[in-house]
Amino acid sequence: MTLRVLVPWQRLVDELTIPGIEPILWHINDDPEDAPPSDVLVTERPSNPQLRSRVSRIKGLKHVHLLSLGYEWVLEHLPEKVSLTNSKGAVEDATAEHCLALILASLRQLSQVGKQQRERNWTRTWTGSLHGSKVVLLGAGGVGNEIRSRLLPFKPAELTTFARTERVHEQGYRIYSLDRLRGFLPTADVVIVALPHTPETEKLIDAEFLSAMKNGALLVNVGRGPIVDTEALLLELLAGRLHAALDVTDPEPLPANHALWSAPNCIITPHMAGDTGQFISLVSELAVNQVIAFAHGEELANQIIN
Structure with a gap:
């Protein structure tokens, strides 16, 4: 047969x-x-x-x-x-690599520097860095683990991982439960989303979550679009308070007339982390x-x- x-x-x-x-x-x-x-x-x-x-x-x-x-x-x-x-x-390695690229491009303001290049404008720009930053990583599965391993050589001041259940990873680091997350947000420089989309993670990143993040912090999403409340994020971006780097969005594909395309301090890639x-x-x-x-x-x- x-x-x-x-x-x-x-x-x-x-x-x-x-x-x-x-x-x-x-x-x-x-x-x-x-x-x-x-x-x-x-x-x-x-x-x-x-x-x-x-x-x-x-x-x-x-x-x-x-x-x-x-x-x-x-x-x-x-x-x-x-x-x-x-x-x-x-899939994990490619996604983690793309996540790191998004973080570095945003922290080092490559979009702004690219604009200066097109304008032939030689102006030095002071930027953020992973070195010395406090990083919160949401997700301890295959992708989350690969992201973590790539972040460590950049010497973040803190790298704290969260997942559904609290435990000690086989490599010895502690994974905190998601219900303890809010206490870490006010000091985080970078928040990375590498979670699956489930009823529990639907709009986990909502207005309250975003408002708890400190001014100038970066939100990176390589998980799934619906984990982030798009309208709440858009308000924070338009206010100039937060930065974002998104490989996934909600809705997806992102309509051509959506306001997120032109939001300040936002890098968008078309769900291409694994490509x-x-x-x-x-x-x-x-x-x-x-x-x-x-x-x-x-x-x-x-x-x-x-």
Whole structure:
């Protein structure tokens, strides 16, 4: 029996063209028609939320493998008895690297310096730095851990990690529970969001949270857009009180006429933290291994739903 597998990239078609497997090129974002009947779906997260329901209409579907860490978007569209895996281990490094780039670009005011370059204006600018800063990191999963490891060489004065449950990490540092977070905000220079989107984290970064941050502090979000109350953040940015560096937004994609685009002291990248050549290689290798394992009835890595 041939396993029919929907894949979004030609590279995956080429690598999965092997006996017993029939790869079918179909992209959840780009294809005008719903997917043909298939056993396995390998997919990216749809950029258009309205397309997420296409997963529920795939006849014969038995397994979904996500080319990402985040899986919350697919749960309500997953047919009964369909298993689910993600790409844990392939995404974290790229996301952490992008997070560091956002932090440094914002603290060192590269947007302003770039403007000066275009104007041929040689004016030295005094900036902030990670060295000596107090940093609050929300998230102690794979991405959060990779971000933390990249921050340490920059010698922050303090680096405090928060997650859902309080514990001591295997590397020996303490992770505080999120309900203790507010006491750390008034002195934090940088607050980094690397949390998943759940009912508990929905609009965790609200007006009260933002107002507790000190003047001039930087909010960085590489988690999910809905964790931050966009309107509350926009008010703080327009008042000139806070800075922001966002790889994710709410709504997403951000409409062209949205006020966040032109807000002062705000860097926006279009949910591209994982978009590197190395990520593509890692995530493709994992996807191929998952499909082959599924075809042979073997145990899958990164099982979210069995």
